[in-house]
Amino acid sequence: MLVVNRFRVATDTDAFTAKVHAALRALAACPGYVSGRFGRAPDExxxxxxxxxWKSVGAYRRALSNFDVKMYATPLLAQSIEEPSAYEVLASLEPGGELVVTGGDWVHVEEGRR
Known part of the structure; x- marks a missing residue:
């Protein structure tokens, strides 16, 4: 499971960066967390x-109910650009490895039902 949250931040970037660091620490302490990255677009x-x-959709969803995640990550994630952020990984390739294609196990959701 890949989760990508994008943000528009033009001012007070030091405070934003501190919030992201705290959020990543809280998320990283949760079972099922695999890795995290924080970046800025060089052209924008x-x-x-x-x-x-995350190892699975369930691991990510369980992490969202963790107390520290609610304190440090949830307020930050609520500031992200409103767009889908969770993606099922359908293929991956490690350096020197083989392409791994998965069939996917995401439950397809009908429009209007969650």
Whole structure:
């Protein structure tokens, strides 16, 4: 499971960066967390991104109910650009490895039902 949250931040970037660091620490302490990244678009400096990888959809959803995640990550994630952020990984390739293609196990949701 890949989660990508994008943000528009033009001012007070030091405070935003501190919030992201705290959120990543809280998320990383949760079972099922694989990795996390924080970046900024070089061609559009007010566009920022937090990307995390999880072992499963369930691990990510369970992490969202963790107390520290609610304290540090949830308020930050609520400020992200409103767009889908969770993606099922359908293929991956490690350096020197083989391409791994998965059939996917995401439950397809009908429009209007969640």
């Amino acid at each position: 400096p007010d566009l920022w991104c937090v990307a995390t990888e």
